[in-house]
Amino acid sequence: MSRIVMNQLTHPQRVRLLYKTILRLHRGLPAELRALGDNYVRDEFRRHLTCNPMEAQLFMTEWARYASTITQQLGIRGKPKGELGEQIDPDAVDMLKDDQVVQLYELMLAAKGLGDDTSTVNDIRGK
Template sequence: MEPVHLQRVRLLYKTILRLHRGLPEELRKIGDGYARDEFKRHKQCNTAETAVFMSEWTRYVILLAQQLGVRGPATGARLGQNLEDALLDDMRDDQVQQLYDLLVAATGGQKVPSDP
């Protein structure tokens, strides 16, 4: 991995963790753990996957910064965003399962019923 790319990855990761400080404690723990696992999991990915990974996490940073506002969640927009159906359709089964596991963790371990 080239030094410039490594610096960008570290900066993005640190920015995510810094933004997570503005989240409620439970969400911060989940978010920090999820980000850590994802960055570790993608250390050895190919160039195409790296581009998508960096792009999506950058979009997350921008969205979270907008939602948190200048002085935290009380001044920002509603936290979270619904996923588009097209994005879900493009996910692999293991990615959908990981997303569901994250949803269960975020809702305090309660299973979420599927839509009718």
């Protein structure tokens, strides 16, 4: 979409467009990743409905970057061209709030298919 058209959209329209784009991109993911990703995206977008403008800008920037990364990893045909995802920058993790670290940890457990009460340090480390 051209930059001129994007600038003419209201903030809620841009959010909705990004949300729908991400869900569309998730169609190219394996079924279990798609379900996990779709649920996570829905939860995150709902959670940020009432955030302040500075948080909203950061939220939109990061999710647009995610959409761009997924687009590159899935390619034109929407099929994974290799490994999906990327490593999290340790400096970025250090900047997260406590509740965000917990949320990230829970996402990691869900992605690895671990139950809350059955995971151990060795499970998390992949041993």
